[in-house]
Amino acid sequence: MKQRSDGATVLLGMPEFVVGAQLKVGRELWLMVETTADVVGCEGCGSRAVGHGRRRVNVRDLPLADRPVVLVWAKRLWRCPDPDCAVGTWSEEVDDIAPRAALTERARAEICRLVGEAGHSVAQVARGFGVGWHTAMAAVRDHGRPRVDHLSRLGAPRALGVDEHLFLAASAEHPTLLVTGFVDLDRHRLLDVVQGRTAQGVSGWLAARPAPWRAAIDAVTLDTYAGYARGLADGLPHAQLVVDHFHAVRLANAALDEVCRRVQQETLGHRGRKGDPLYRIRRQLLVAHERLTERGWAHIQTGLDVGDPAGEVGAAYLAKELLREVYATRSPRQARRRLERFYAHCRSAEVVELRRLATNRAPLGARDPGLAPHRAVQRAHRGHEPTDQEDQTDRPRLPQLRELSPPAPPALRRRMAHSTSRTNQRPPTTLGRVEIP
Numbered sequence: 001m002k003q004r005s006d007g008a009t010v011l012l013g014m015p016e017f018v019v020g021a022q023l024k025v026g027r028e029l030w031l032m033v034e035t036t037a038d039v040v041g042c043e044g045c046g047s048r049a050v051g052h053g054r055r056r057v058n059v060r061d062l063p064l065a066d067r068p069v070v071l072v073w074a075k076r077l078w079r080c081p082d083p084d085c086a087v088g089t090w091s092e093e094v095d096d097i098a099p100r101a102a103l104t105e106r107a108r109a110e111i112c113r114l115v116g117e118a119g120h121s122v123a124q125v126a127r128g129f130g131v132g133w134h135t136a137m138a139a140v141r142d143h144g145r146p147r148v149d150h151l152s153r154l155g156a157p158r159a160l161g162v163d164e165h166l167f168l169a170a171s172a173e174h175p176t177l178l179v180t181g182f183v184d185l186d187r188h189r190l191l192d193v194v195q196g197r198t199a200q201g202v203s204g205w206l207a208a209r210p211a212p213w214r215a216a217i218d219a220v221t222l223d224t225y226a227g228y229a230r231g232l233a234d235g236l237p238h239a240q241l242v243v244d245h246f247h248a249v250r251l252a253n254a255a256l257d258e259v260c261r262r263v264q265q266e267t268l269g270h271r272g273r274k275g276d277p278l279y280r281i282r283r284q285l286l287v288a289h290e291r292l293t294e295r296g297w298a299h300i301q302t303g304l305d306v307g308d309p310a311g312e313v314g315a316a317y318l319a320k321e322l323l324r325e326v327y328a329t330r331s332p333r334q335a336r337r338r339l340e341r342f343y344a345h346c347r348s349a350e351v352v353e354l355r356r357l358a359t360n361r362a363p364l365g366a367r368d369p370g371l372a373p374h375r376a377v378q379r380a381h382r383g384h385e386p387t388d389q390e391d392q393t394d395r396p397r398l399p400q401l402r403e404l405s406p407p408a409p410p411a412l413r414r415r416m417a418h419s420t421s422r423t424n425q426r427p428p429t430t431l432g433r434v435e436i437p
């Protein structure tokens with residue numbers, strides 16, 4: 001190779017290759033690579049092979065500094081010099097690239113990780129790597145599968161996640177394609193992906209797992225899609241179903257929005273218009289409390305004073321914040337207390353949407369737990385004590401909306417945003433004055 005680049009060779013980090021020229025082709029970085037092997041024996045007879053030319057193959061690799069990378073591999077062809085040997089010619093192989101592959105193995109593993117763990121869509125990841133959707137999807141399948149095969153070696157997770165992924169956005173040629181991913185929540189690994197988003201997909205996948213593996217799972221997180229709940233009821237009748245953080249908070253936001261619309265209609269007799277007090281604060285109500293400015297919070301309170309005479313919207317806002325508080329702790333004990341406080345608030349508020357939120361039977365079907373969000377809470381709840389009974393002996397003091405602390409001042413928020421410590425991302429002021437009994 002004429003211009004060998006030692007820097008790029010080190011950067012590439014594939015010991016079998018050296019990098020020669022580098023080209024920028026559009027957004028892509030093309031690296032000319034070749035192996036260093038020059039003495040090779042014939043596998044059939046052991047004779048020293050002779051060169052038989054090269055063939056250029058393009059293989060895509062991990063992006064470098066956000067640029068898709070193409071390895072242009074001048075692949076050596078070898079020939080056995082012994083006319084009696086059956087081997088004839090062959091092309092060289094390396095561990096990192098499967099024969100005829102369009103992607104390096106590490107790129108394929110990364111695609112699987114991005115889709116399975118980081119939750120990117122296949123279409124998005126495929127674009128980032130400059131490959132087609134089917135190539136990326138094959139990587140997800142191949143690198144997800146072996147984990148399934150090794151389930152017994154890894155042991156069953158105690159918590160399983162079931163979630164939909166968008167694998168292909170709708171276009172003129174095809175409808176939106178959804179798949180269902182199964183995630184080992186203990187080890188944060190994607191276990192498998194099945195097509196579609198159906199109860200049968202979930203129950204069928206579970207039915208194919210060994211019985212002891214299924215028996216070990218005691219909690220499953222899912223979104224609020226009723227089909228998943230049905231599939232899990234069939235496949236894992238003993239496990240507790242848990243609506244995950246994202247979806248639980250989304251439900252609380254939806255309840256808040258519903259209360260807002262209803263109160264708007266009841267008080268003013270029409271749908272929200274520019275200038276109506278609740279309409280003016282509708283967006284701010286959905287903002288995380290600690291992210292509000294002090295002015296924003298004052299704005300909300302003014303809007304509620306005028307537009308929410310019975311305090312129903314205020315109660316829904318507080319419910320949303322109380323639910324978010326549940327997820328803001330790592331202590332199972334504290335999470336449980338906060339969850340009980342959230343339930344008690346929803347039950348005692350004279351707001352039909354909050355009652356529904358606390359029981360939440362409707363969207364999930366009769367078997368479902370409603371909002372039982374924190375996995376740690378789930379563990380703490382095992383032992384089958386009914387939550388209602390506990391409440392009577394250990395009734396949390398219910399917070400009032402006015403007790404919400406003012407949002408963190410901008411300077412504090414800025415500091416937190418730049419803070420390298422990730423252990424306490426929330427301001428200590430949130431709900432600070434509401435003591436946990």
Ligand SMILES: [Zn+2]
Nearest residue numbers: 042045080085
């Ligand atoms: Zn030979």
